[in-house]
Amino acid sequence: MARDVGQDVEQVTWAVRAQAVTHQIISGDKRLTILDGVGLDIAQGESVAIVGRSGSGKTTLLSMLAGLDRPTNGRIELAGSDLGELDEDARARLRAGRVGFVFQSFQLLAGFTALENAKLGADLAGHADASRRAEQALEQVGLTSRAGHHPYQLSGGEQQRVAIARAFAASPSILFADEPTGNLDSATGADIIDLLFELNRNRGATLVLVTHDPDLAKRCGRTLTLVQGRLG
Numbered sequence: 664m665a666r667d668v669g670q671d672v673e674q675v676t677w678a679v680r681a682q683a684v685t686h687q688i689i690s691g692d693k694r695l696t697i698l699d700g701v702g703l704d705i706a707q708g709e710s711v712a713i714v715g716r717s718g719s720g721k722t723t724l725l726s727m728l729a730g731l732d733r734p735t736n737g738r739i740e741l742a743g744s745d746l747g748e749l750d751e752d753a754r755a756r757l758r759a760g761r762v763g764f765v766f767q768s769f770q771l772l773a774g775f776t777a778l779e780n781a782k783l784g785a786d787l788a789g790h791a792d793a794s795r796r797a798e799q800a801l802e803q804v805g806l807t808s809r810a811g812h813h814p815y816q817l818s819g820g821e822q823q824r825v826a827i828a829r830a831f832a833a834s835p836s837i838l839f840a841d842e843p844t845g846n847l848d849s850a851t852g853a854d855i856i857d858l859l860f861e862l863n864r865n866r867g868a869t870l871v872l873v874t875h876d877p878d879l880a881k882r883c884g885r886t887l888t889l890v891q892g893r894l895g
Contacts, residue, residue: 677740678837678869679705679728684737686723686892697723698734699892707836710863710870712880715889721873722841724889728871729762729839730754742837759787763835763868765859767842769822771814777801777825778810784833793832800828803858820847827855831862838862840872844879856882 686698697720705711713721726732727739730746739746742761746754763784764770771780781800785793801807804824814822823843830838843859844852856879863870872883880886888895 675704676707677704678707678709678742679703679871680738680740681728682738684724684727684734684739686720686727686732686734697892698727701737701889701892701894703887703894705869705871707869708863708867709885710860710883711872712883712886713871713873713889714875714877714880714886715895719889720892721889725839725841725871725873729764730758759833760789761836763830763833763838765823765827765830765838765840765843767845769814769819769826771822771825771829773814776811776813777806777817777821777828780814780825781828781832784829784831788833788835790833796832796834797828800832801825803831804828804855820851823847824851824855827858831858834866835868837869837871840870842873842875844874844876 681701681703684698684701685696687694687696701724713724715721723732727734728741730739730741742757744757749757772783775783778797778801782793782797785796790796798810801810804827806821806824806828809817809821817825827843838859840859844855847855859870859872860882862868870883874880
């Protein structure tokens with residue numbers, strides 16, 4: 664839900680809000696603008712796709728919205744908290760309790776089994792039944808038989824499914840996904856996408872995903888297009 668839809672914003676519970684978010688980096692002797700005055704509102708329970716060409720700032724924006732990185736300028740609210748007013752520990756606590764992530768690079772712990780990696784999300788969220796949640800999440804993504812395997816023993820697609828199970832086990836109210844099917848075959852990718860939208864639909868979780876796939880973007884309730892760091 665954007666600001667221009669004419670709704671009474673006071674009646675909306677916002678999952679994510681961004682105001683004039685700009686992010687710049689120094690490359691050599693040049694200052695590069697990655698994000699340029701981005702503003703958006705995403706309501707709790709929405710599904711939103713962020714699309715754009717490579718280098719348009721999609722992954723950077725996702726990281727900013729999730730509180731993983733700080734913008735150079737601007738304001739971001741996540742689950743009602745102003746991220747600019749929180750230190751790193753406070754942001755980590757907020758993410759642990761409310762936010763799930765699915766990264767294209769998996770970010771699994773090499774010394775942990777698939778089950779232990781999946782359990783990590785539920786542990787960080789403080790769920791007393793973390794083991795049961797992890798087992799159920801691995802079953803959801805079809806990896807029960809691989810629960811005792813370490814990441815190096817899994818294919819890229821299986822590692823991606825473990826990463827998704829880790830996010831599911833925490834039962835997040837907001838789920839961020841960066842190219843969630845980028846390392847999966849078409850059949851597995853379709854199953855994973857169905858699970859993402861099931862979490863969005865049945866549990867009311869907000870889904871914010873970056874994708875190059877136009878068909879996936881169409882399944883979301885709304886699509887935001889980034890063009891050279893600006894929303895088009």
